[in-house]
Amino acid sequence: MTESNTPALWRNILPWPGPDAHKHQRGRLGVVSGPAWNTGAARLAARAGLRIGAGLVRILCPPGAAPVIAPTVTAIMIDEFLSPEALGRLADPLDAVVIGPAAGLEEETGYNLAALGRTGAALVVDADALTLFKDRPKALFACLDRDDVLTPHEGEFDRVFPNLLKHGRETAAWEAARVAGAVVVLKGRETIIASPDGRLRINPNGSPWLATAGSGDVLAGMIAGLIAQRMDSFEAASAAVWMHADAAERFGPGLIAEDLPELLPAVLRDLK
Numbered sequence: 001m002t003e004s005n006t007p008a009l010w011r012n013i014l015p016w017p018g019p020d021a022h023k024h025q026r027g028r029l030g031v032v033s034g035p036a037w038n039t040g041a042a043r044l045a046a047r048a049g050l051r052i053g054a055g056l057v058r059i060l061c062p063p064g065a066a067p068v069i070a071p072t073v074t075a076i077m078i079d080e081f082l083s084p085e086a087l088g089r090l091a092d093p094l095d096a097v098v099i100g101p102a103a104g105l106e107e108e109t110g111y112n113l114a115a116l117g118r119t120g121a122a123l124v125v126d127a128d129a130l131t132l133f134k135d136r137p138k139a140l141f142a143c144l145d146r147d148d149v150l151t152p153h154e155g156e157f158d159r160v161f162p163n164l165l166k167h168g169r170e171t172a173a174w175e176a177a178r179v180a181g182a183v184v185v186l187k188g189r190e191t192i193i194a195s196p197d198g199r200l201r202i203n204p205n206g207s208p209w210l211a212t213a214g215s216g217d218v219l220a221g222m223i224a225g226l227i228a229q230r231m232d233s234f235e236a237a238s239a240a241v242w243m244h245a246d247a248a249e250r251f252g253p254g255l256i257a258e259d260l261p262e263l264l265p266a267v268l269r270d271l272k
Protein backbone atom coordinates (compact mmCIF):
# COMPACT_ATOMS: atom_id res chain seq x y z
CA MET A 1 0.00 0.00 0.00
CA THR A 2 1.40 3.41 -1.00
CA GLU A 3 0.30 6.52 0.89
CA SER A 4 1.08 10.22 0.73
CA ASN A 5 2.94 11.08 3.95
CA THR A 6 0.59 13.71 5.40
CA PRO A 7 0.20 14.57 9.12
CA ALA A 8 -3.24 12.93 9.16
CA LEU A 9 -1.41 9.58 9.26
CA TRP A 10 0.58 10.21 12.45
CA ARG A 11 -0.52 13.49 14.09
CA ASN A 12 -2.58 11.66 16.72
CA ILE A 13 0.28 9.41 17.80
CA LEU A 14 2.94 12.08 18.29
CA PRO A 15 4.48 11.69 21.76
CA TRP A 16 3.46 14.58 24.00
CA PRO A 17 4.58 14.50 27.67
CA GLY A 18 1.91 13.55 30.19
CA PRO A 19 1.45 15.41 33.51
CA ASP A 20 3.70 12.92 35.36
CA ALA A 21 6.46 12.90 32.74
CA HIS A 22 10.10 13.04 33.78
CA LYS A 23 13.13 13.29 31.53
CA HIS A 24 14.03 9.57 31.59
CA GLN A 25 10.45 8.62 30.84
CA ARG A 26 10.38 11.02 27.85
CA GLY A 27 13.08 8.97 26.16
CA ARG A 28 16.84 8.56 26.24
CA LEU A 29 18.73 9.22 23.01
CA GLY A 30 22.37 8.61 22.15
CA VAL A 31 24.33 9.97 19.19
CA VAL A 32 27.71 8.49 18.27
CA SER A 33 30.24 11.19 17.36
CA GLY A 34 33.18 10.99 15.01
CA PRO A 35 36.71 11.87 16.15
CA ALA A 36 37.76 15.26 17.56
CA TRP A 37 37.92 16.98 14.14
CA ASN A 38 34.52 15.62 13.05
CA THR A 39 32.01 16.26 15.81
CA GLY A 40 29.62 18.73 14.14
CA ALA A 41 27.35 16.17 12.53
CA ALA A 42 26.71 14.40 15.84
CA ARG A 43 26.02 17.72 17.54
CA LEU A 44 23.44 18.59 14.89
CA ALA A 45 21.70 15.23 15.33
CA ALA A 46 21.79 15.47 19.12
CA ARG A 47 20.31 18.98 19.15
CA ALA A 48 17.52 17.86 16.79
CA GLY A 49 16.75 14.89 19.01
CA LEU A 50 16.51 17.12 22.05
CA ARG A 51 14.31 19.68 20.28
CA ILE A 52 11.90 17.01 19.04
CA GLY A 53 11.31 15.96 22.62
CA ALA A 54 13.72 13.24 23.77
CA GLY A 55 14.06 13.90 27.51
CA LEU A 56 17.75 13.17 27.73
CA VAL A 57 20.40 13.20 25.00
CA ARG A 58 24.00 11.97 25.28
CA ILE A 59 26.76 12.26 22.70
CA LEU A 60 28.88 9.12 22.81
CA CYS A 61 32.36 9.98 21.56
CA PRO A 62 35.74 8.37 20.96
CA PRO A 63 38.81 9.38 23.00
CA GLY A 64 39.90 12.97 22.47
CA ALA A 65 36.58 14.28 21.15
CA ALA A 66 35.03 15.23 24.49
CA PRO A 67 37.13 18.40 25.01
CA VAL A 68 36.00 19.62 21.57
CA ILE A 69 32.33 18.85 22.12
CA ALA A 70 32.03 20.01 25.73
CA PRO A 71 32.36 23.79 25.11
CA THR A 72 29.69 23.61 22.40
CA VAL A 73 26.86 21.87 24.23
CA THR A 74 24.84 22.65 27.33
CA ALA A 75 21.80 20.42 27.95
CA ILE A 76 23.40 17.59 25.98
CA MET A 77 25.62 15.22 27.95
CA ILE A 78 28.85 13.56 26.82
CA ASP A 79 30.29 10.10 27.42
CA GLU A 80 33.61 8.84 26.10
CA PHE A 81 34.06 5.23 24.95
CA LEU A 82 37.38 3.46 24.47
CA SER A 83 36.12 0.33 22.66
CA PRO A 84 33.01 -0.98 20.86
CA GLU A 85 32.19 -3.01 23.97
CA ALA A 86 32.28 0.14 26.09
CA LEU A 87 30.02 1.88 23.57
CA GLY A 88 27.57 -1.02 23.85
CA ARG A 89 27.53 -0.68 27.64
CA LEU A 90 26.81 3.06 27.37
CA ALA A 91 24.05 2.47 24.81
CA ASP A 92 22.31 -0.37 26.63
CA PRO A 93 20.12 1.85 28.83
CA LEU A 94 19.23 4.14 25.89
CA ASP A 95 16.04 3.92 23.85
CA ALA A 96 17.51 4.95 20.51
CA VAL A 97 20.96 5.68 19.06
CA VAL A 98 22.12 7.45 15.88
CA ILE A 99 25.29 6.16 14.25
CA GLY A 100 26.92 7.23 11.00
CA PRO A 101 27.05 11.03 10.63
CA ALA A 102 30.76 11.84 10.27
CA ALA A 103 31.53 8.57 12.05
CA GLY A 104 34.45 7.78 9.73
CA LEU A 105 34.95 5.00 7.19
CA GLU A 106 37.34 3.01 9.38
CA GLU A 107 36.47 -0.55 10.41
CA GLU A 108 35.90 0.78 13.93
CA THR A 109 32.59 2.27 12.76
CA GLY A 110 31.42 -1.23 11.75
CA TYR A 111 32.50 -2.70 15.08
CA ASN A 112 30.66 0.12 16.87
CA LEU A 113 27.50 -0.58 14.85
CA ALA A 114 27.73 -4.30 15.64
CA ALA A 115 28.09 -3.51 19.35
CA LEU A 116 25.04 -1.23 19.21
CA GLY A 117 23.11 -3.96 17.40
CA ARG A 118 23.55 -6.18 20.45
CA THR A 119 21.85 -3.62 22.74
CA GLY A 120 18.14 -2.99 23.23
CA ALA A 121 18.35 0.48 21.66
CA ALA A 122 16.68 1.12 18.31
CA LEU A 123 19.22 2.32 15.74
CA VAL A 124 19.12 5.06 13.13
CA VAL A 125 21.93 4.25 10.69
CA ASP A 126 23.11 7.02 8.36
CA ALA A 127 26.02 8.29 6.24
CA ASP A 128 29.39 6.56 6.96
CA ALA A 129 27.73 3.63 8.76
CA LEU A 130 26.01 2.89 5.41
CA THR A 131 28.88 3.71 3.02
CA LEU A 132 31.26 1.47 4.99
CA PHE A 133 29.21 -1.56 3.95
CA LYS A 134 29.41 -0.81 0.21
CA ASP A 135 30.67 -4.24 -0.81
CA ARG A 136 29.19 -6.27 2.03
CA PRO A 137 25.64 -5.14 2.78
CA LYS A 138 24.76 -8.45 4.44
CA ALA A 139 27.14 -7.58 7.27
CA LEU A 140 25.12 -4.38 7.78
CA PHE A 141 21.78 -6.19 7.70
CA ALA A 142 23.07 -8.68 10.29
CA CYS A 143 23.30 -5.83 12.81
CA LEU A 144 19.69 -4.68 12.30
CA ASP A 145 16.26 -5.35 13.81
CA ARG A 146 12.91 -4.43 12.31
CA ASP A 147 12.65 -1.31 14.49
CA ASP A 148 15.93 0.08 13.13
CA VAL A 149 15.97 2.76 10.42
CA LEU A 150 18.38 3.30 7.51
CA THR A 151 18.49 6.85 6.12
CA PRO A 152 20.43 6.82 2.82
CA HIS A 153 20.53 9.53 0.17
CA GLU A 154 20.61 8.07 -3.34
CA GLY A 155 24.41 7.77 -3.39
CA GLU A 156 24.45 5.85 -0.12
CA PHE A 157 21.44 3.79 -1.18
CA ASP A 158 23.22 2.65 -4.35
CA ARG A 159 26.26 1.61 -2.31
CA VAL A 160 24.23 -0.61 0.04
CA PHE A 161 21.54 -1.73 -2.43
CA PRO A 162 23.33 -1.86 -5.81
CA ASN A 163 21.18 -2.11 -8.96
CA LEU A 164 17.89 -1.46 -7.18
CA LEU A 165 17.39 2.20 -8.19
CA LYS A 166 17.01 1.24 -11.84
CA HIS A 167 13.59 -0.21 -10.92
CA GLY A 168 12.40 3.23 -9.76
CA ARG A 169 12.64 4.81 -6.30
CA GLU A 170 9.44 3.32 -4.89
CA THR A 171 10.18 -0.27 -5.87
CA ALA A 172 13.80 0.19 -4.80
CA ALA A 173 12.89 1.45 -1.32
CA TRP A 174 10.25 -1.27 -0.89
CA GLU A 175 12.72 -4.02 -1.82
CA ALA A 176 15.49 -2.47 0.28
CA ALA A 177 13.33 -2.50 3.42
CA ARG A 178 12.45 -6.12 2.74
CA VAL A 179 16.04 -7.33 2.29
CA ALA A 180 17.44 -5.19 5.11
CA GLY A 181 14.63 -6.18 7.48
CA ALA A 182 14.45 -2.57 8.67
CA VAL A 183 12.73 0.72 7.86
CA VAL A 184 14.37 2.48 4.91
CA VAL A 185 14.15 6.24 4.35
CA LEU A 186 15.31 6.92 0.79
CA LYS A 187 16.01 10.66 0.94
CA GLY A 188 15.67 13.18 -1.86
CA ARG A 189 13.15 15.54 -3.42
CA GLU A 190 10.37 13.02 -2.74
CA THR A 191 11.64 11.07 0.25
CA ILE A 192 10.24 7.55 0.46
CA ILE A 193 9.65 5.80 3.77
CA ALA A 194 9.45 2.00 3.44
CA SER A 195 8.64 -0.52 6.14
CA PRO A 196 9.91 -4.12 6.10
CA ASP A 197 6.24 -5.22 6.21
CA GLY A 198 5.62 -3.63 2.80
CA ARG A 199 4.09 -0.26 3.71
CA LEU A 200 5.31 2.68 1.65
CA ARG A 201 4.89 6.43 2.09
CA ILE A 202 5.90 9.18 -0.29
CA ASN A 203 6.64 12.56 1.26
CA PRO A 204 4.75 15.39 -0.47
CA ASN A 205 6.25 18.54 1.11
CA GLY A 206 9.97 18.19 0.24
CA SER A 207 11.84 21.48 0.29
CA PRO A 208 14.93 22.26 -1.86
CA TRP A 209 16.18 24.50 0.98
CA LEU A 210 17.17 21.18 2.59
CA ALA A 211 19.94 20.75 0.03
CA THR A 212 22.56 21.99 2.49
CA ALA A 213 25.33 20.16 4.39
CA GLY A 214 24.22 18.55 7.60
CA SER A 215 20.46 18.58 7.00
CA GLY A 216 20.48 14.78 6.80
CA ASP A 217 22.28 14.61 10.15
CA VAL A 218 19.46 16.68 11.65
CA LEU A 219 16.86 14.32 10.14
CA ALA A 220 18.59 11.28 11.67
CA GLY A 221 18.43 12.96 15.10
CA MET A 222 14.77 13.83 14.64
CA ILE A 223 13.80 10.26 13.72
CA ALA A 224 15.76 8.80 16.63
CA GLY A 225 14.35 11.44 18.99
CA LEU A 226 10.81 10.35 18.18
CA ILE A 227 11.70 6.66 18.44
CA ALA A 228 13.28 7.35 21.84
CA GLN A 229 9.86 8.66 22.87
CA ARG A 230 8.48 5.23 21.93
CA MET A 231 6.94 6.14 18.62
CA ASP A 232 6.89 3.21 16.20
CA SER A 233 9.94 3.48 13.90
CA PHE A 234 8.00 3.69 10.61
CA GLU A 235 5.68 6.35 12.06
CA ALA A 236 8.62 8.21 13.60
CA ALA A 237 10.45 8.26 10.27
CA SER A 238 7.30 9.46 8.49
CA ALA A 239 6.62 12.25 10.99
CA ALA A 240 10.25 13.40 11.11
CA VAL A 241 10.59 13.55 7.31
CA TRP A 242 7.48 15.74 7.02
CA MET A 243 8.44 18.03 9.96
CA HIS A 244 12.01 18.41 8.63
CA ALA A 245 10.69 19.66 5.28
CA ASP A 246 8.06 21.86 6.94
CA ALA A 247 10.77 23.50 9.05
CA ALA A 248 12.91 24.17 5.98
CA GLU A 249 10.03 25.67 4.01
CA ARG A 250 9.13 27.98 6.92
CA PHE A 251 12.69 29.37 6.98
CA GLY A 252 13.39 29.44 3.23
CA PRO A 253 16.36 31.38 1.83
CA GLY A 254 19.55 31.21 3.82
CA LEU A 255 18.65 28.02 5.68
CA ILE A 256 21.59 26.09 7.12
CA ALA A 257 21.40 22.83 9.04
CA GLU A 258 21.91 24.60 12.38
CA ASP A 259 18.60 26.44 11.86
CA LEU A 260 16.50 23.30 11.57
CA PRO A 261 16.39 22.17 15.22
CA GLU A 262 15.48 25.73 16.28
CA LEU A 263 12.46 25.69 13.96
CA LEU A 264 11.01 22.54 15.49
CA PRO A 265 9.12 24.19 18.39
CA ALA A 266 6.92 26.09 15.92
CA VAL A 267 6.39 22.99 13.75
CA LEU A 268 5.47 20.91 16.80
CA ARG A 269 3.19 23.59 18.21
CA ASP A 270 1.20 23.77 14.99
CA LEU A 271 0.85 19.98 14.87
CA LYS A 272 -0.38 19.94 18.46
Ligand SMILES: NC(=O)C1=CN([C@@H]2O[C@H](COP(=O)(O)OP(=O)(O)OC[C@H]3O[C@@H](n4cnc5c(N)ncnc54)[C@H](OP(=O)(O)O)[C@@H]3O)[C@@H](O)[C@H]2O)[C@@H](O)CC1
Nearest residue numbers: 038040041100101102103104127128153154155213214217
Ligand atom coordinates in the same frame (compact mmCIF):
# COMPACT_ATOMS: atom_id res chain seq x y z
N1 LIG B 1 28.64 18.99 10.07
C1 LIG B 1 29.36 17.96 9.61
O1 LIG B 1 30.33 17.58 10.26
C2 LIG B 1 28.95 17.27 8.38
C3 LIG B 1 29.50 16.06 8.08
N2 LIG B 1 29.09 15.31 7.05
C4 LIG B 1 29.72 14.00 6.92
O2 LIG B 1 30.72 14.04 5.94
C5 LIG B 1 31.00 12.70 5.52
C6 LIG B 1 31.13 12.59 4.04
O3 LIG B 1 30.12 13.32 3.39
P1 LIG B 1 30.16 13.40 1.81
O4 LIG B 1 29.24 14.47 1.44
O5 LIG B 1 31.55 13.46 1.30
O6 LIG B 1 29.63 11.93 1.43
P2 LIG B 1 28.41 11.53 0.56
O7 LIG B 1 27.19 12.26 0.98
O8 LIG B 1 28.33 10.06 0.52
O9 LIG B 1 28.82 12.11 -0.89
C7 LIG B 1 29.80 11.45 -1.65
C8 LIG B 1 29.37 11.45 -3.11
O10 LIG B 1 28.15 10.71 -3.22
C9 LIG B 1 27.48 11.11 -4.42
N3 LIG B 1 26.04 11.26 -4.27
C10 LIG B 1 25.13 10.59 -4.99
N4 LIG B 1 23.89 10.92 -4.66
C11 LIG B 1 24.00 11.86 -3.72
C12 LIG B 1 23.03 12.60 -3.02
N5 LIG B 1 21.71 12.42 -3.18
N6 LIG B 1 23.47 13.50 -2.13
C13 LIG B 1 24.80 13.68 -1.93
N7 LIG B 1 25.75 12.99 -2.59
C14 LIG B 1 25.35 12.09 -3.49
C15 LIG B 1 28.14 12.43 -4.82
O11 LIG B 1 28.92 12.13 -5.93
P3 LIG B 1 28.72 12.98 -7.31
O12 LIG B 1 27.26 12.85 -7.62
O13 LIG B 1 29.13 14.36 -6.94
O14 LIG B 1 29.62 12.27 -8.23
C16 LIG B 1 29.03 12.80 -3.67
O15 LIG B 1 30.19 13.50 -4.09
C17 LIG B 1 29.86 11.86 6.10
O16 LIG B 1 30.37 11.24 7.24
C18 LIG B 1 28.84 12.87 6.52
O17 LIG B 1 28.06 12.42 7.62
C19 LIG B 1 27.99 15.74 6.21
O18 LIG B 1 26.83 15.14 6.78
C20 LIG B 1 27.89 17.25 6.15
C21 LIG B 1 27.90 17.87 7.53
Ligand SMILES: Nc1ncnc2c1ncn2[C@@H]1O[C@H](COP(=O)(O)OP(=O)(O)O)[C@@H](O)[C@H]1O
Nearest residue numbers: 187188189206207208210211213214215216217
Ligand atom coordinates in the same frame (compact mmCIF):
# COMPACT_ATOMS: atom_id res chain seq x y z
N1 LIG C 1 16.12 19.11 -3.74
C1 LIG C 1 15.67 18.65 -2.59
N2 LIG C 1 14.36 18.64 -2.34
C2 LIG C 1 13.89 18.19 -1.17
N3 LIG C 1 14.68 17.68 -0.18
C3 LIG C 1 16.01 17.64 -0.40
C4 LIG C 1 16.57 18.12 -1.60
N4 LIG C 1 17.90 17.97 -1.50
C5 LIG C 1 18.17 17.41 -0.31
N5 LIG C 1 17.02 17.21 0.38
C6 LIG C 1 16.89 16.63 1.71
O1 LIG C 1 17.98 17.10 2.51
C7 LIG C 1 18.53 16.06 3.29
C8 LIG C 1 19.99 15.84 2.87
O2 LIG C 1 20.52 14.76 3.57
P1 LIG C 1 21.99 14.20 3.25
O3 LIG C 1 22.18 14.06 1.79
O4 LIG C 1 22.18 13.02 4.11
O5 LIG C 1 22.90 15.43 3.73
P2 LIG C 1 24.07 15.52 4.82
O6 LIG C 1 24.88 14.25 4.72
O7 LIG C 1 24.85 16.72 4.39
O8 LIG C 1 23.46 15.69 6.16
C9 LIG C 1 17.62 14.86 3.07
O9 LIG C 1 16.60 14.84 4.05
C10 LIG C 1 17.01 15.12 1.69
O10 LIG C 1 15.76 14.52 1.51
